[in-house]
Amino acid sequence: MRYVQLRAFHYVAICGGFSRAAKELFLTQPAISDQVRKLEEDYDILLFNRHKKQVEITPAGEKLLEITRRLFDSEDQAQELLTESRATRTGTLHIMADSALHVLKILARFREKYPGVGVTISQGNTATVTESLFSYEADIGILGELPPSRDFETVALNSSPISAFVACGHPLAKRSTISFSDLSGLPLVMREAGSKTRKKFEEAAAAKGFAFAPAITAEGREAVREIVASGAGVGFVSAAEFGDDPRLRRIPLEDEAQMMMDETLICLRERRGGKLVSAFLAIAQEQANEMESDG
Known part of the structure; x- marks a missing residue:
């Protein structure tokens, strides 16, 4: 096994193709292809499925990639250590x-x-x-x-509670606090399913016997902010992340102690x-x- 073969494999895997890997390594595509092919032949293993112009890593390739990520990251760390003042x-x-x-x-x-x-x-x-x-x-x-x-x-x-927030012209904007029952029937604007803010809110609501389905689901905090600012519904955010936006009004939730971020x-x-x-x-x-x- 040669270092150049592993490096060629690694870059094809992370770049998603032979031509992109060649560009990253300042080599020709045939040179990269030859190095990967020799690695596969020497160990009788298929690392990539090649379908016309598409390259798909195999399960064996995925396992090798886990190792080469650590290998080349360690190499980067060694380089960084040797040139730490430059880093x-x-x-x-x-x-x-x-x-x-x-x-x-x-x-x-x-x-x-x-x-x-x-x-x-x-x-x-x-x-x-x-x-x-x-x-x-x-x-x-x-x-x-x-x-x-x-x-x-x-x-x-830091640690801060999840709050509701609405546009300044929203009927709830003058409330000092808001409860889960107040939110029933209102259009809610929530983050995507992987959001911790959404998960914490839904878990706290379920503990009180409430289940909420978002009227609008948005990818990312800024998207939720803009949608709520337009008056489309009620959003949720940790108090530390609310910031200063004159278009919006933050309203503490009555059960905020159960929703700390x-x-x-x-x-x-x-x-x-x-x-x-x-x-x-x-x-x-x-x-x-x-x-x-x-x-």
């Missing part, structure tokens, strides 16, 4: 968050300390955040529910030693300690 000057940190609001202060401190580091932030629910971490597409995750796994290093950020920063334990990941976690922990002292 904090020119590296890039990838963050996937259910809401970027929870990391704004941490991010400001991080950028102040490491101004040369680029940061990308993507949005997703609990499922997509954890998937992105396991596939190494994200270095840091921010989510409202810890996955049942010991693979993660965590830093608790705990936001947590997580990363794969095996990537904890990476220079940028370690630096970001240290700043996050520092802020969490300060908040605990103030509280």
Whole structure:
């Protein structure tokens, strides 16, 4: 087995094709195809099903990909260790968050300390955040529910209740609180099924004997916000994520104590030693300690 063959396989798998892998590695497509073919021939194994111009990874290929992800991530970490001063000057940190609001202060401190580091932030629910971490597409995750796994290093950020919110012109806008019975029969705007906010709300409602079906289901927090702002219904969000929008009015729920959202920063334990990941976690922990002292 040769390193170049494993590398060729890995890039075909993560890029979804031979031509894209060749482009990533600055090689020709025939060279990539030849390296993967030799790997398959040497070990009498089929790693990809090739259907005309489409490439589909086989179950055996999926298993090998799990190994090569760790292999090449370890290689990246070794490279980062050997050039760590350069990493904090020119590296890039990838963050996937259910809401970027929870990391704004941490991010400001991080950028102040490491101004040369680029940061990308993507949005997703609990499922997509954890998937992105396991596939190494994200270095840091921010989510409202810890996955049942010991693979993660965590830093608790904050805790806040789920609230209802409506457009300022909505009949409920002048209410100081709202109950589940008040919501019966009203059009509700909810996040997608993988949303922790939606799950917490539905579980708390069920415990009180209520079942709600959304009139509108929207992908992502911002989509829900815009739909509610148009007057189309009642939305739900954690108080920490409500922000400041003059179009909207937040209304605390009477049973909010049963609907607390705990936001947590997580990363794969095996990537904890990476220079940028370690630096970001240290700043996050520092802020969490300060908040605990103030509280």
